[in-house]
Amino acid sequence: MKKYIQTTVDVVDYSSLPLVQKYALADLLYVAYGLLIVMLVLVSYFAGMFDMLPHDPQQINMDLLMSPPGTDGHLLGTDFMGRDILSRLIVGIQAYFLPGMLAISIALAGGVILGVPAGYWGGRIATCITYISNLVDSFPRMVLILLVIAAFKPDIYYIMIVMGITGVPAVATAISNKIYFLSQKNFIEAARALGLRRRVIIFKHILWYNCRALLIIQATLGMGEAILLETSLSYLGFGVQEPVPSWGNMVQSGANYFLQGNFWPSTAPALAILFTILGFNLLGDGLNNILEDRRGK
Amino acid sequence: MKNRPYRVILITLLRELFLTMLLLVGVSVVVFAILYAAPGDPFSALLEGQLATDEVREQIRIAMGAQQSWYAQYFSWLFSVLSGNFGTSVRTGLPVSGELFTVSINTLKLTVGSMLITLLVAVPIALYTAMRDHRVVLGWPLTMFGYLISSLPLFWFGYIIIYISIHGFHFFPLASFGGESWLHTLVPVLVLGLGSGTISEVIRQLREEMTRVLGEDYVRTARAKGASVWKHAFKEGVLLPVTEIIAAKIPFILGGAVIVEQIFNWPGMGRMAWQAALDRDFPVIMGIVLIAASFVRMGSLLQRMVFIAVNPHRQRE
Numbered sequence: 145m146k147k148y149i150q151t152t153v154d155v156v157d158y159s160s161l162p163l164v165q166k167y168a169l170a171d172l173l174y175v176a177y178g179l180l181i182v183m184l185v186l187v188s189y190f191a192g193m194f195d196m197l198p199h200d201p202q203q204i205n206m207d208l209l210m211s212p213p214g215t216d217g218h219l220l221g222t223d224f225m226g227r228d229i230l231s232r233l234i235v236g237i238q239a240y241f242l243p244g245m246l247a248i249s250i251a252l253a254g255g256v257i258l259g260v261p262a263g264y265w266g267g268r269i270a271t272c273i274t275y276i277s278n279l280v281d282s283f284p285r286m287v288l289i290l291l292v293i294a295a296f297k298p299d300i301y302y303i304m305i306v307m308g309i310t311g312v313p314a315v316a317t318a319i320s321n322k323i324y325f326l327s328q329k330n331f332i333e334a335a336r337a338l339g340l341r342r343r344v345i346i347f348k349h350i351l352w353y354n355c356r357a358l359l360i361i362q363a364t365l366g367m368g369e370a371i372l373l374e375t376s377l378s379y380l381g382f383g384v385q386e387p388v389p390s391w392g393n394m395v396q397s398g399a400n401y402f403l404q405g406n407f408w409p410s411t412a413p414a415l416a417i418l419f420t421i422l423g424f425n426l427l428g429d430g431l432n433n434i435l436e437d438r439r440g441k
Numbered sequence: 442m443k444n445r446p447y448r449v450i451l452i453t454l455l456r457e458l459f460l461t462m463l464l465l466v467g468v469s470v471v472v473f474a475i476l477y478a479a480p481g482d483p484f485s486a487l488l489e490g491q492l493a494t495d496e497v498r499e500q501i502r503i504a505m506g507a508q509q510s511w512y513a514q515y516f517s518w519l520f521s522v523l524s525g526n527f528g529t530s531v532r533t534g535l536p537v538s539g540e541l542f543t544v545s546i547n548t549l550k551l552t553v554g555s556m557l558i559t560l561l562v563a564v565p566i567a568l569y570t571a572m573r574d575h576r577v578v579l580g581w582p583l584t585m586f587g588y589l590i591s592s593l594p595l596f597w598f599g600y601i602i603i604y605i606s607i608h609g610f611h612f613f614p615l616a617s618f619g620g621e622s623w624l625h626t627l628v629p630v631l632v633l634g635l636g637s638g639t640i641s642e643v644i645r646q647l648r649e650e651m652t653r654v655l656g657e658d659y660v661r662t663a664r665a666k667g668a669s670v671w672k673h674a675f676k677e678g679v680l681l682p683v684t685e686i687i688a689a690k691i692p693f694i695l696g697g698a699v700i701v702e703q704i705f706n707w708p709g710m711g712r713m714a715w716q717a718a719l720d721r722d723f724p725v726i727m728g729i730v731l732i733a734a735s736f737v738r739m740g741s742l743l744q745r746m747v748f749i750a751v752n753p754h755r756q757r758e
Contacts, residue, residue, distance in 0.1 A: 275460075278741075279467045281689075282734045286696030287711075290718040291472065294726045295479035298718075372594070372638075376700055379596045380715060395597055402600045403607065414597035421592035 171430040178364070178427020181420050188237035199228035201235045201389055210406050223394070223409040224401060232389035233416050239378070239390035243304040244370030248363045250308025255315025255362070260346060262316065263323025270320065277313030285310050289377065298382040300374065307373055315362050319355060326354055357435035364428035368421045375417050391417050450749055457745045461738050468734040469522070472727055473515050479723075522731065528724030532716075540713070541728045548709035549736075551630060551701065552694045556687060558634025563643035564683065570644070571651035571678075587641030595697055598636040599704035602628060629705040637697040639690050647682050654678035676751050688744035691737050 191197050198219065205226030213221040220230040258277075262270040289306050296302050326332060335345045371391075377383035378392025386393055391413040398410025521528070527537035566583055606612045606628060634640075654660060654677050655670070663673040699711030706712070710729050717725035 275464070275467075278460075279464055279471070281692065282464055282468050282737045283471070283730065284692035284695035284733045284737065286699045287714055287730055287733045290699070290714045291475060291726050291730045294718045294721050294723060295475050368592070372592075375594060376596065379594075380700070380703060382718065392596075395594065399596070399600055403604060410597060410600065414594050417594045417597075418589070418592050422588055425588060425592060 171433045174426035174430030178423045178430060181423030185237055185241050188234050191234055192238065197231045197234060199231045201227060201231040202387055203227060210401060210409055212408060220412050221408050223398060229409065229412050232394060233413060236389045236391045236394060239384045240371045240374045243300045243374060244367050246301065247304040247308040247311065247370045248366045250305060251311030251315050251366055252359055252363060254312035255319055258312060259316035259319030260323060263320035264327060264346060273316060277316060280310055280313050293382050300383050303377055303383060307370060311366055318358060318362060322355060322358055323350055326350055361428050361432045364424050364431065368424035371417065371421050453749050457742055461742050464738055465735060469519055472730050473518060476723060476727060477511060527728035530725050531722045532720045537724045537728050541732060544708060544710050544713050545732050547707065548698055548711060551633060551698055551707060551709055554630035555634035555694060558631060559639050559643060563640045564647065567644045567647035568651060571648045571655065587644050591638035591641040593636055595636045595700050596704060599632045599701060602632050629701050629707055633697050633701045637694055639693060643686050646686055650682040651678045681748065681751060684744045684747045688741040691740040695733050
């Protein structure tokens with residue numbers, strides 16, 4: 145008769161479940177590095193506000209043209225007009241941050257507005273939104289921005305509005321996929337059965353409880369793209385204009401001296417761009433692995 | 442197979458063609474809307490610095506046969522574009538269409554070449570890491586390399602390559618286009634292919650797809666009976682994701698082309714668009730946007746065709 149007795153599960157099986165979820169070390173490192181880069185944004189604004197920059201970023205010093213790092217109190221050297229590169233790098237952070245935030249907010253807001261109905265109701269709305277996103281995706285972003293610049297004026301905020309609008313389809317697709325996946329789960333069914341209003345289900349149960357991680361990740365990755373775009377357009381001469389420092393126009397003005405062997409004035413901002421974009425990308429991917437639990441599948 | 446496959450393919454193809462046409466019409470509407478909303482009309486360029494009154498402007502409009510209502514303007518503009526007349530450049534006074542043709546061929550060379558470079562680098566890496574677990578020793582440096590290269594500012598990367606080729610190989614890559622040696626083409630193509638950041642995306646997506654396909658039952662069966670895993674996994678694991686990524690990345694590559702053409706003085710669409718944006722040269726930039734958008738649509742049409750050819754019975758994703 146013994147074989148008909150149901151065996152009980154050992155208690156050990158339950159207690160061996162980790163109390164604190166362990167994350168991959170790599171992801172934690174990614175996020176830590178990304179947060180460091182985000183901290184630099186705060187540093188830039190505080191330094192600008194409380195006048196704590198090492199030098200005046202606009203001050204021209206004709207005696208110290210393109211000096212190497214470390215000369216005379218200029219930690220990162222000076223550029224072709226003798227301006228302190230470190231101070232210009234710190235102020236340059238402000239050139240991408242607020243415009244980038246604008247682009248991200250437009251992309252997220254548009255993505256939620258289009259993605260939620262597409263994921264929740266599907267059917268014809270989803271098809272319609274697919275076509276809209278196909279339409280927006282047809283334009284190479286850079287070329288569309290050049291058209292807008294020609295039609296209006298070269299202003300970083302116009303550029304970022306275009307960037308935000310062209311970023312909408314990606315966010316909308318991500319959200320609609322996620323919602324489509326969620327809507328097959330029991331808790332949505334339960335919420336409906338409990339008689340919760342549709343508004344509450346969508347905003348609280350779907351968007352707030354289940355999509356906020358996704359939105360944060362999209363925002364972080366969007367910031368990386370925004371920096372790339374801002375610096376590229378400033379490099380092309382359409383974004384932030386001299387003498388206001390932006391990493392893009394710093395690379396551009398330093399590039400004239402690059403081939404003569406004066407690497408530093410354009411390499412310093414280029415490395416800043418490289419490590420900042422890297423930071424935002426790593427932050428986004430690390431958060432994605434931790435919050436959405438995608439690693440090790 | 443009761444339904445003859447070519448019939449299915451034909452119907453699906455026609456549907457895709459129709460959708461492409463529809464999207465191109467949508468593209469033209471968007472371009473027109475931006476131009477329509479622009480402050481000042483194209484005619485102002487003719488009157489630059491003449492302090493023209495509204496009356497004079499009106500007379501010029503009438504003299505040049507411009508319509509008043511927006512839809513009449515749109516349709517006359519659309520028909521002239523369709524008949525190949527993109528207008529005359531404000532800067533040079535020459536018709537845009539002829540110049541656009543040569544310029545877009547140049548850009549096509551650059552983008553196709555760089556796409557090939559990207560695939561040559563990315564596909565082996567992706568397949569290698571997919572075959573093994575990507576936590577394997579080589580996986581980490583490769584992932585890091587992917588991250589670094591996708592964050593690299595293209596314009597600075599270009600200068601480094603120029604510097605290296607001048608001082609290392611005594612070769613000046615900017616001399617002129619289409620000229621003396623194939624190296625003049627190869628250097629910009631390499632820069633765009635390696636530096637545009639597409640590589641890491643290709644590696645990531647392809648690796649994910651390939652890992653998924655390698656875990657499918659039919660691949661396991663193939664492996665169990667000793668058949669070639671490659672042969673079975675190729676269509677779904679390599680061909681489809683690669684074409685999909687290429688089609689999705691065309692706009693991105695065209696954007697990168699703007700910068701690379703600027704660095705290397707490559708006479709392509711990107712450089713022309715840059716010049717046109719500086720001069721507010723509407724007809725030129727409008728033509729470039731339309732051509733670039735049709736490149737993108739052609740790319741995704743080709744991708745859909747591959748998709749249908751691989752699996753005629755799955756018409757929709």
